[in-house]
Each structure stands twice: as C-alpha cells, then as structure tokens.
Amino acid sequence: MNLKNLITSIKRTPYQSLTSFLILFFTLFLSLFFFNMTSFFNGILSYVETRPQVTVYFQDTVEEGDIFSLRDELSASGKTMSIEYVSKEDALEIYKDLNKNNPLLLEMVTAEILPASLEVYASQPEYLSEIAEFLKKQPGIDEVVFQQNIVERLVGLTTLLRRSSVVILFFLLIISVIVLMTTTAFKIALKKDEIELMTLLGASKSYVRRPFLMEGMFFGIVSGTAAFAIFYLIFLYANTFLKSYLAGIPNLPFYNLGNLNIIVWPPSIYFILLSYIAIILFGAGIGFVGNYFSTSKYIK
Amino acid sequence: MIKFENVSKQFPLGNKALDSVSFTVNKGEFIYLVGPSGAGKTTIIKIILKQTVPSSGEVSIGDIRLDWKDKSQTENMRRNIGVVFQDFKILHDKNIFENVALGLNILGENKKNIITEVNQALKLVGILEKKEMFPTQLSAGELQRAAIARAVVGNRDIILADEPTGNLDPTTSWEIMKIFKKLEKVKTIIFATHNTDIVNSYRKRVLTLKDGKIIKDEKKGGYDL
Numbered sequence: 001m002n003l004k005n006l007i008t009s010i011k012r013t014p015y016q017s018l019t020s021f022l023i024l025f026f027t028l029f030l031s032l033f034f035f036n037m038t039s040f041f042n043g044i045l046s047y048v049e050t051r052p053q054v055t056v057y058f059q060d061t062v063e064e065g066d067i068f069s070l071r072d073e074l075s076a077s078g079k080t081m082s083i084e085y086v087s088k089e090d091a092l093e094i095y096k097d098l099n100k101n102n103p104l105l106l107e108m109v110t111a112e113i114l115p116a117s118l119e120v121y122a123s124q125p126e127y128l129s130e131i132a133e134f135l136k137k138q139p140g141i142d143e144v145v146f147q148q149n150i151v152e153r154l155v156g157l158t159t160l161l162r163r164s165s166v167v168i169l170f171f172l173l174i175i176s177v178i179v180l181m182t183t184t185a186f187k188i189a190l191k192k193d194e195i196e197l198m199t200l201l202g203a204s205k206s207y208v209r210r211p212f213l214m215e216g217m218f219f220g221i222v223s224g225t226a227a228f229a230i231f232y233l234i235f236l237y238a239n240t241f242l243k244s245y246l247a248g249i250p251n252l253p254f255y256n257l258g259n260l261n262i263i264v265w266p267p268s269i270y271f272i273l274l275s276y277i278a279i280i281l282f283g284a285g286i287g288f289v290g291n292y293f294s295t296s297k298y299i300k
Numbered sequence: 301m302i303k304f305e306n307v308s309k310q311f312p313l314g315n316k317a318l319d320s321v322s323f324t325v326n327k328g329e330f331i332y333l334v335g336p337s338g339a340g341k342t343t344i345i346k347i348i349l350k351q352t353v354p355s356s357g358e359v360s361i362g363d364i365r366l367d368w369k370d371k372s373q374t375e376n377m378r379r380n381i382g383v384v385f386q387d388f389k390i391l392h393d394k395n396i397f398e399n400v401a402l403g404l405n406i407l408g409e410n411k412k413n414i415i416t417e418v419n420q421a422l423k424l425v426g427i428l429e430k431k432e433m434f435p436t437q438l439s440a441g442e443l444q445r446a447a448i449a450r451a452v453v454g455n456r457d458i459i460l461a462d463e464p465t466g467n468l469d470p471t472t473s474w475e476i477m478k479i480f481k482k483l484e485k486v487k488t489i490i491f492a493t494h495n496t497d498i499v500n501s502y503r504k505r506v507l508t509l510k511d512g513k514i515i516k517d518e519k520k521g522g523y524d525l
Contacts (some may be wrong), residue, residue, distance in 0.1 A: 012393065197389050200349060201403040201450075202379030205371075 005211065006218055013190065016183035017219070020287075023179045024223035027172040028283050032231045032275060034165035036264075039271075041158040043252025043264040048154060054120040054131050054146040062140035064116070070138060071118055079127040084119040088112065115142055126155070173286065180219075180290025181297070184212055188298045195299060209295035216291030220283030227283075228276050235267075301327055302348060302458070302488070307357030309343050309512070317343040318354070319512040327457070330484040332499050333492040334523045335509035341492040343512075345460045348490070349381065350374045361458070379407060381458045382451025382487075386466040388443045390435045396422070397431040400449045407454050421449035425479050441472035448479055452487070459483065461491045465498065477502060499523035 010017040058067055064087070071083050086094070091114040099105045120135075122128050132146045188195065198208055235242075246265065254262040254271055262270045302325040309318040318340045325331050333341040346352040347359060350366060359366045361380075367373055382403070390399050397418055404414045422428040425445035427438075435443055444464060451459050461480070465473035477498055480489060484504075493499060499506060499522060506521030507514055 008393070193389065194391050197391065198402065198406060200351070200378060200383055201406050202375050202377075202381075203406045204375050207406060 006215060009187070009211065009215060013183070013187050016186050020180055020183045020216075020219045021223050021226075023176050024219055024283055024286060025227050027169075027176045027286065028220075028224045028227035028279050029231060030172060031169055031282060032227055032279050034161070034169065035275065035278065036231075038158070038161055038165060039254055039264045040252065041154065041161055042255060044249070045154045045158055047250065047252055048150060053122050053128055054135065054144065055117055056120065056135045056144050057115040057117045057142040059140045059142045060112075060115070062116070066140065067116060067118065070135075074118075074120065074131070074134075079123055079131060081121040081123045083121070086117045086119060088114050088116050091115065091117065128152075176286050177290040177293065180216060180287065181294040184216070184291045184294035185298050187212070187215075188294065205299060208299055209292075212291045212295050213288055216287030216289075217284040218287070220285065220287030221280045224280035224283030225276075228279050232272065301325065301360070301362060302490070303358075303360040304344070304347075305358045305360075307347065307354045307359060309340075309347065309352065310355045316512045318347075320357070321509075321512070321514055322357075323507060323514060323517060325488060325490060327488055328484075328486070330480075330489045330491065330504045332504055332506045332521075332523070333490060333509060334494070334499055334506055337494075338511075339509035340512045341509055342462055344509075345383075345462050345490065345492060348458075348460060349378065349383065379454070380456055381460060382454075382456040384444070384447050384451050384459065384461040384464045386463040388440075388447045388467075390443050390446055392435045395432055395434050396427065396438070396446050399435070399446055400431075400453060403450055403454050403456075409454070417453045418449070421453045422446075424452065424482065425449045439472075441468055441475060444468060444472075444476055445479065448476070448483075452483060456487070458488045458490070461489065461493075463492055463494065465493065465495050470497070473498065496523045 067085065071085060074080050074083055088111040092109065092111040095109060095114060096106055120131055122131060128146055129152075132144050135141060135144045195208055243266070249265060251263045252265040254264045254274070261268055262274060264271055267275075304321050304323050307318055307321045308316065310316050317338075321340070321344070333344060335341055343352060347354055348361070350368065353368045361377060364373065364377070366377070390396075391402070394402075400418045400421055401414050404417060409417070418431070419428060422431050425448050427442050427445050427449070430438060430442060435446075438446070444467075448464070451461075464480075465476055468476060473495060480491065481502070483489060503520040503522070506516065506518050506523060508516035508518075508521070508523065
C-alpha cells in the first residue's frame with residue numbers, strides 16, 4: 001500500500017481516522033509523560049545512591065583496628081556496595097578544603113578533635129535502615145547519620161509512579177486497541193466489496209489485511225510524532241522554571257547508561273531521540289496489534 | 301480441463317442446488333450453462349471458484365483435485381481464473397485502469413508489466429481511451445468491458461462469466477459477446493446465461509440445467525425457454 005492509497009483510505013473515513021488518531025495520541029502522550037517521569041526519578045534515585053548513605057562517627061577511644069574490623073564485618077554482610085574509611089587526618093583535610101576561604105576557622109582545628117568515620121554505600125536502598133540499626137548497636141559509636149527519609153521517599157515515589165503508570169498505561173492500551181479494532185471493523189465493512197473481489201481474484205488473507213496493518217502503524221507513527229512534538233513543546237515552555245526548580249541536581253543518566261551520553265536531566269539529544277524512537281515504535285506496535293486483531297476477526 | 305464427478309450441493313434447509321452433476325470442460329473450450337433461475341448455474345461457478353463447498357462429489361481443475369480445506373490451493377487456483385459478474389463488481393473509488401490492475405497487483409506483477417498488460421486488455425475490450433475515468437463516468441456496457449479486461453489480465457486460463465449480459469441491453473450484449481468470441485481461442489470459458497438469442501445465434505456447447513440436474517449436453521446446442 002502506497003502513501004496515496006493510505007491517504008485516500010483516511011479521507012474516506014475521516015471521523016473513524018480522527019478517533020483512531022486521538023486515542024493513540026492520548027495514550028502515547030501519557031506514555032511519554034510516564035516514561036520521562038520514571039526515567040527522571042530513577043536518575044534521581046541513582047544520584048542519591050551515589051551519595052554517602054550512612055556515615056558513622058567513632059569516639060576518640062576507638063582504635064583504628066576496631067574500625068577496620070567493623071568495616072570488614074559490614075562488607076561481608078553483602079548489603080553494602082562500598083565502605084570508605086575517613087581517618088582523623090582525612091577529616092581534617094576535608095574540613096580544610098571546605099573552609100579554605102575562612103583561615104580563622106582553620107587555625108583552631110586539629111586532627112585530634114575531629115572524629116574518624118566510615119561512609120557506607122548500601123547495595124540496595126532497602127538495606128539502609130538495617131545497616132544504621134546495626135551500627136548504632138556497636139560500641140564506641142558517637143553518631144550515625146543516614147538519609148533514610150529521602151531515600152525511602154524516593155523509593156516509594158518511584159515505585160508508586162512505576163506501578164500507577166503500568167496500571168494506567170495498561171488500561172489505555174486496552175482502550176486504544178478496542179477503539180482501533182472498532183474503527184477498523186467499520187473500514188473493513190466499507191471495503192467489503194473490494195475485499196470480496198480481491199479474494200475472488202486470488203488474494204491471500206495477508207495481502208488483504210496488509211493495508212489495514214500499514215494504516216494502523218501509520219496512525220501509530222503519526223500520533224507518536226504528534227505526542228512527542230507537543231510533549232517537548234510543553235517541556236521547552238517550562239524549561240526555565242524547571243531549571244531553576246531543579247538547580248543543583250547534576251546530570252542524571254538514563255538507567256545507568258550515562259556512558260552512552262543518554263542523560264535524562266537535563267535531557268540530552270540522545271535521550272530525546274530515544275524517547276522519539278520508543279514512542280513511535282510503541283505507537284506503531286499498538287496500531288499493528290489493534291488492526292491485526294480486527295482483521296483476524298472480520299476478514300475471513 | 302475442468303471435471304465435475306457426481307457433484308451435489310444441498311443447503312442446510314434441504315433444498316438441492318445441484319444433484320449428482322458430472323461433466324468435463326476441455327482446455328480452450330467455450331461452454332454455455334443455461335437454465336432457469338435456481339437451476340444451479342451460479343452454484344457450479346461458485347464451486348469452481350471454491351466459494352461454495354459441494355455436499356458430495358469431486359471437482360478437478362487440470363490435474364488438481366479441489367481440496368476445500370486447503371486455503372493456499374484456493375488462492376493459487378483463483379489466480380488462474382478470471383470472473384465476470386452480472387453486476388460487474390467494479391470498484392467505484394478506483395479508476396478503470398486501477399480496477400483492471402487489481403488482479404495483477406495481487407499476482408505481484410511489477411509496475412511496467414502492469415501498465416503493459418492493462419493497456420493491452422483495455423485495448424482488447426475497446427475502452428483504452430477511458431482508462432483514467434471513474435466508474436460513474438462510464439455506461440453499463442463499458443463497465444462490463446472493464447470487468448472482462450480485469451478477468452483476462454494476468455494470463456488467467458479460465459474465465460467464468462456469470463450472466464455477464466444480464467444487465468445490458470441487446471446491442472451492448474452483442475458487443476460483449478464479440479469480446480468473448482475473441483477470447484475463446486485462448487481461454488477456457490464457462491458462460492452462464494439466460495439469453496436465448498446469444499446462445500442460439502452463437503452456437504457452442506450447451507449444458508442445460510434444471511432443478512440442479514443436467515438435462516442436456518449438446519455440442520452445438522441451442523436454448524429454448
């Protein structure tokens with residue numbers, strides 16, 4: 001089926017075509033929104049996970065050897081990704097670096113008054129509170145600081161977003177497929193004579209259904225392109241606000257694929273391209289599946 | 301060669317469209333199917349096209365015995381048969397060229413061959429100059445010519461004509477018959493008709509049907525109502 005036939009077919013059934021386009025547009029726009037949101041929150045979560053998640057400060061009486069024993073015990077649990085030891089001297093260096101513009105503060109501080117510490121990175125955010133509780137029970141601990149609230153909230157939010165997007169998209173997918181099936185059934189009814197004639201002339205079922213499948217995919221691609229264009233136009237409009245609101249958040253890689261330069265925030269050209277390809281493939285897929293079911297049912 | 305051996309067709313309510321019909325049509329033969337409405341003419345055409353499954357009996361086309369469950373056989377077989385209908389079955393949203401090219405598109409012919417073959421077929425039926433026109437711009441006779449052109453393109457060996465002059469005035473009917481005369485030398489033609497003038501004037505083999513049975517099979521037969 002060439003483009004001319006496709007356009008003719010759409011012109012012959014303008015309302016059915018518009019219905020197919022709108023339902024696909026709506027589904028794909030929301031899909032794009034959820035795709036971007038979950039990618040963003042996943043990036044944020046990954047970023048937070050790169051920060052020291054639990055920092056445990058030791059009293060001055062604790063020997064370095066005891067700290068290393070505790071570090072080894074934590075490592076052996078398999079619940080940590082890495083543990084960094086910060087000695088009193090290291091702490092002083094960090095302090096100096098942080099206060100290099102204020103010599104007065106530097107004069108009064110020596111390594112002796114700063115505590116040694118361990119910076120613990122959990123392998124899973126869910127282990128954070130368990131690690132913190134374990135450390136609190138150890139002897140010679142001065143203080144345990146960890147980002148439980150922010151990580152738990154992020155994990156909760158990301159999970160909620162993923163689950164709700166799956167449920168919403170599932171229903172939208174079902175609705176889209178049913179609407180496409182219905183509009184295509186109408187188109188098949190309109191082309192009943194042509195289909196009958198083609199089968200009498202020896203056309204196979206796949207030959208007869210091919211234009212409908214192409215049309216479904218065409219709708220998916222056009223709707224996906226429209227959804228993509230509108231979504232990124234809105235994004236461009238809100239870009240200044242978003243940049244100031246999210247100031248301080250560094251580059252967020254897409255599912256740890258930062259080395260491919262696929263950055264969710266601020267969105268790199270590769271991420272935008274990936275979004276476009278994903279949405280038109282998804283749209284073409286919905287169009288194909290909807291019309292495949294319809295032609296299977298109505299073309300005998 | 302088309303061969304029917306004791307073919308019967310009974311509908312679910314019990315009425316018989318065909319009752320133990322046997323006949324053979326040789327390659328290149330022109331044969332009339334005549335008889336009153338409901339005699340079984342269209343049923344025979346539908347069985348050859350595998351549109352209808354017979355209740356019993358066997359049908360062969362060439363060396364192939366028809367298998368009613370084999371869909372690929374149906375497709376391949378139909379690609380060798382051209383059909384002309386009483387109601388033309390011309391698609392109104394396509395022009396005449398596109399209508400005639402439909403069968404060639406199905407056969408997967410390339411664009412160059414399609415143009416050549418369609419032009420030849422339209423020239424044969426005498427409406428080449430109207431190929432860009434749409435069906436609403438043509439008369440009934442011209443539409444039937446287009447339908448014949450569609451039936452002959454693609455090297456189809458068999459032409460089934462189901463009352464092709466049924467909707468046409470006598471003059472146009474004769475013009476259509478002239479086209480079939482040209483075709484009879486190269487195609488096997490089964491021509492179902494009510495038209496006594498045509499059958500009696502252009503004498504060919506006649507199979508006369510009545511109540512689903514063949515009551516006469518004459519080599520240069522006629523048709524009396």
